[in-house]
Amino acid sequence: MLNKPIGVFDSGYGGLTILKEIVERLPQYNYLYMGDNARAPYGPRSFETVYDYTLEAVKWFFSQGCSLVILACNTASAKALRSIQQKDLPQLAPDKRVLGVIRPTAEVIGYYSKSRHVGVLGTQGTVSSQSYLLEIEKFFPDIAVSQEACPEWVPIVENNAYDQPGTDEAIQTHLDAILQKDPQIDTLLLACTHYPMLMEKIRQFTPEAVSIIAQGGIIAQSLEVYLQRHPEIEQQCGKDGQLEFYTTGSTQDFDNHTANFFGRAVSSNLIQL
Structure with a gap:
């Protein structure tokens, strides 16, 4: 398990375009990426379903030691972020943060x-x-x-x-x-x-x-500013420059796509939410 990584979540591969820019700008941190490929795409799904799926993902990131999770998915940011921030975090993990891209x-x-x-x-x-x-x-x-x-x-x-x-x-x-x-x-x-x-x-x-x-460059710069403004969160983030990748779908498909989205080959791990 990575030491206190920053979590980056997407319904599929798209969030890798965000992660790529973040890692280029802030390479010192540990990052944990998870794509919910088995249930992608999120776009056509109801608000309730996207909220349920996203909350499951956020809880998984927290269980992996993440104090900060980026919803690198516009649909999840639109349909789930506000509810998670306002309703769930105060009870679930008041010392942790979930941010979006919108x-x-x-x-x-x-x-x-x-x-x-x-x-x-x-x-x-x-x-x-x-x-x-x-x-x-x-x-x-x-x-x-x-x-x-x-x-x-x-x-x-x-x-x-x-x-x-x-x-x-x-x-x-x-x-x-x-x-x-x-x-x-x-x-x-x-x-x-x-x-x-x-x-x-x-x-x-x-x-x-x-x-x-x-959005990649915009989100990377925004994250840098956020960490500067919130040292209480930044100090909880591990700084070993490590990356791990997870998917709920086929690891072979994920790894085959990753080079296109992320710019380099990776080896992913399978999880079930």
């Missing part, structure tokens, strides 16, 4: 847009939660936000179907749709950690004047 992104997205028109691309669960609309409004009330759910995009990534028939159409259709909703959009936020894997194709079907923002 608020840190909302805090800075306004700095990327000159037109003050932003598009949010996410899963059905993230979009229907309205979380980005609410959070961006808090920090940048002058920004107009349009949303587009892209339910086909996660399966494309999870199944390595980048070159399959219909993939380009599935990507172009949603990009055309959101830019038709608001032609003044100059910034597109990839509000799903899987979507950076589609960056090349998204860029292909997006006007050059429109910026495309992935």
